[in-house]
Amino acid sequence: MTVKYTKDHEWVRIEGDVGTVGVTDFAQQQLGDVVFVELPEAGRELTLGGEAAVVESVKAASDVFAPVSGTVTESNGALVEEPSMVNSAAETDGWFFKLTLSSPSELDDLMDADAYKAYVEGLH
Amino acid sequence: MNNQGRPTAIPAPTSAAGDTVTGNRGLRIEEPLIFEQDSPGRCGVDLPALPDVGLRLGPVKPRGSIGLPGLSEPQVVRHYTRLSQKNYAIDAGLYPLGSCTMKHNPRLNEKMARLPGFADVHPLQPESTVQGALALMDELAHWLKALTGMPAVTLAPAAGAHGEMAGMMAIRAALEHRGEGARKRVLVPESAHGTNPATAAAIGYSVDPIPATAEGRVDLEALKAKLGPDVAAIMLTNPNTCGLFERDIIAIAEVVHAAGAFFYCDGANFNAIVGRVMPAELGIDAMHINLHKTFSTPHGGGGPGSGPVVFSAALAPFVPVPYVRKDGDRFVLVEREGEGGTAYGRMKAFHGQMGMFVRALSYMLSHGADGLWQASGDAVLNANYLMARLNDVMTAPFEGPCMHECLFDDRFLKGTGVSTLDIAKALIDEGFHPMTMYFPLVVHGALLIEPTETESKDALDQFVTALRALAERAKTGDAAWFQAAPRFTPRRRLDETAAARKPVLRWAPEPERLEAAE
Numbered sequence: 001m002t003v004k005y006t007k008d009h010e011w012v013r014i015e016g017d018v019g020t021v022g023v024t025d026f027a028q029q030q031l032g033d034v035v036f037v038e039l040p041e042a043g044r045e046l047t048l049g050g051e052a053a054v055v056e057s058v059k060a061a062s063d064v065f066a067p068v069s070g071t072v073t074e075s076n077g078a079l080v081e082e083p084s085m086v087n088s089a090a091e092t093d094g095w096f097f098k099l100t101l102s103s104p105s106e107l108d109d110l111m112d113a114d115a116y117k118a119y120v121e122g123l124h
Numbered sequence: 125m126n127n128q129g130r131p132t133a134i135p136a137p138t139s140a141a142g143d144t145v146t147g148n149r150g151l152r153i154e155e156p157l158i159f160e161q162d163s164p165g166r167c168g169v170d171l172p173a174l175p176d177v178g179l180r181l182g183p184v185k186p187r188g189s190i191g192l193p194g195l196s197e198p199q200v201v202r203h204y205t206r207l208s209q210k211n212y213a214i215d216a217g218l219y220p221l222g223s224c225t226m227k228h229n230p231r232l233n234e235k236m237a238r239l240p241g242f243a244d245v246h247p248l249q250p251e252s253t254v255q256g257a258l259a260l261m262d263e264l265a266h267w268l269k270a271l272t273g274m275p276a277v278t279l280a281p282a283a284g285a286h287g288e289m290a291g292m293m294a295i296r297a298a299l300e301h302r303g304e305g306a307r308k309r310v311l312v313p314e315s316a317h318g319t320n321p322a323t324a325a326a327i328g329y330s331v332d333p334i335p336a337t338a339e340g341r342v343d344l345e346a347l348k349a350k351l352g353p354d355v356a357a358i359m360l361t362n363p364n365t366c367g368l369f370e371r372d373i374i375a376i377a378e379v380v381h382a383a384g385a386f387f388y389c390d391g392a393n394f395n396a397i398v399g400r401v402m403p404a405e406l407g408i409d410a411m412h413i414n415l416h417k418t419f420s421t422p423h424g425g426g427g428p429g430s431g432p433v434v435f436s437a438a439l440a441p442f443v444p445v446p447y448v449r450k451d452g453d454r455f456v457l458v459e460r461e462g463e464g465g466t467a468y469g470r471m472k473a474f475h476g477q478m479g480m481f482v483r484a485l486s487y488m489l490s491h492g493a494d495g496l497w498q499a500s501g502d503a504v505l506n507a508n509y510l511m512a513r514l515n516d517v518m519t520a521p522f523e524g525p526c527m528h529e530c531l532f533d534d535r536f537l538k539g540t541g542v543s544t545l546d547i548a549k550a551l552i553d554e555g556f557h558p559m560t561m562y563f564p565l566v567v568h569g570a571l572l573i574e575p576t577e578t579e580s581k582d583a584l585d586q587f588v589t590a591l592r593a594l595a596e597r598a599k600t601g602d603a604a605w606f607q608a609a610p611r612f613t614p615r616r617r618l619d620e621t622a623a624a625r626k627p628v629l630r631w632a633p634e635p636e637r638l639e640a641a642e
Binding site for chain 2: 036058
């Protein structure tokens with residue numbers, strides 16, 4: 001199991017050909033209290049970098065982009081009911097959706113945990 | 125707890141109320157909701173009993189009473205007077221919301237708008253009885269065309285975003301007219317107003333963002349790279365929402381036109397340049413003008429907006445109806461599609477916000493061309509004065525000079541535990557309406573301040589003194605003090621998160637509220 005990160009602060013956890021996607025703890029800190037999420041429906045085809053979900057906080061609304069291409073298999077219904085999980089558990093129970101990867105080689109261009117940590121530290 | 129035993133009272137730690145028996149503080153009254161003051165059967169006037177005329181609703185039956193509260197006339201008068209005293213408005217003090225342009229509404233405008241010949245007309249009156257009102261609309265249209273150098277205008281749109289829609293629909297009509305309806309992409313810089321991408325999306329375009337440069341302006345090279353045969357238009361805000369003039373605007377217009385696309389300019393910030401910049405000379409095809417910002421008609425709860433749009437010669441044939449045309453010595457309203465050629469229809473049932481037209485023209489005529497020139501200059505001077513007086517204790521993301529609003533980010537708060545929101549709340553305690561917060565999004569923890577030309581140097585100095593003191597206090601690491609603000613408001617810090625997550629949008633009697641909770 002590996003976890004990869006994007007410059008737009010999404011994470012994707014890989015198990016076989018299934019990726020679980022969410023936003024990083026850094027992203028939720030920047031957003032502030034999340035009040036609404038809109039998730040893609042199962043069956044939707046996502047392309048790398050395309051808009052996949054929407055997350056809205058008291059401060060701002062942001063798009064969540066697909067970190068890899070694939071077909072959505074499931075979205076986290078519990079998150080729609082309780083958007084605060086993005087704040088309390090961004091990288092665990094606060095996952096957004098799962099997808100079947102169509103081009104796993106795209107993962108090579110994403111950052112690992114150490115590289116992402118260094119990237120975030122460079123932002124401020 | 126107030127004298128009505130209101131169950132929704134905020135518990136002691138979050139209440140600003142002191143230790144009085146009534147919960148009132150001085151002459152500031154702890155006012156219950158009007159429904160909580162209901163005394164069934166009480167009425168402002170004695171009405172005779174209703175004659176029994178039976179129901180005339182056909183098969184529809186009323187389910188019961190509509191639940192209007194019973195109050196006497198003085199109770200109602202006091203209720204709404206007390207509520208109005210809790211309100212904060214430009215008439216009460218400095219209201220420095222960025223991009224909202226809360227400026228003084230001259231009382232002369234109000235006097236003119238109340239003239240019965242303008243105030244008491246009906247849009248369905250025969251033209252012969254409203255010649256004065258039509259002449260006023262024609263005169264206003266003339267001023268807007270003269271101030272922008274553009275050959276055509278529609279007065280109909282109800283406000284800024286509605287104006288954007290009117291302009292973009294004219295662009296769509298022009299593209300379809302020349303057989304290029306397949307152009308479906310609209311470019312919107314990150315420094316544009318948030319309504320711009322919303323407008324493009326609302327009428328069916330896909331939105332493609334253009335990044336900003338490190339100077340907070342449109343990245344011209346990135347724009348060139350995004351242009352193509354599928355681009356319908358660019359929507360640019362100038363001065364942009366960072367309070368900066370888009371210096372490359374002429375080059376932008378040239379490359380956009382060379383690509384066969386149209387140039388929509390969001391003119392909401394026209395108040396910074398009116399009398400000084402001629403939009404026609406910048407290559408703009410359509411631009412809305414917020415009468416409620418640039419020309420001082422009230423808004424922000426005080427009155428309806430009004431967003432006329434000016435058009436270039438290329439778009440003039442597609443101006444929506446209705447508009448006023450002078451026919452000999454008579455004014456006529458052109459109301460039907462076809463009469464004007466290729467108009468795509470109408471934006472409103474009637475002719476636009478008549479009351480705002482009167483106020484805006486009153487502002488224009490009382491200022492004159494030189495007065496409008498002076499007003500935009502003073503607005504920019506005031507913003508730059510604030511920038512200069514605050515720059516050493518706060519942090520500006522982009523180098524000045526700015527236009528009509530000055531922008532700071534939250535770098536000056538780094539490591540203090542104090543946020544932009546905390547500064548805004550503390551500013552309320554000092555008696556000022558906060559600036560715009562967390563917008564524009566391109567800046568971290570933005571504080572966007574627009575003082576307008578209304579404020580005197582004395583008023584600006586008071587504001588600066590308060591804001592400097594807060595910035596310096598934040599740097600001493602007094603985060604807990606800030607997080608407890610505001611202290612002197614009718615309610616303390618409200619739980620904005622809970623309000624967004626679990627909004628209560630309708631009052632209900634206590635038993636129903638309890639049921640709903642179960």
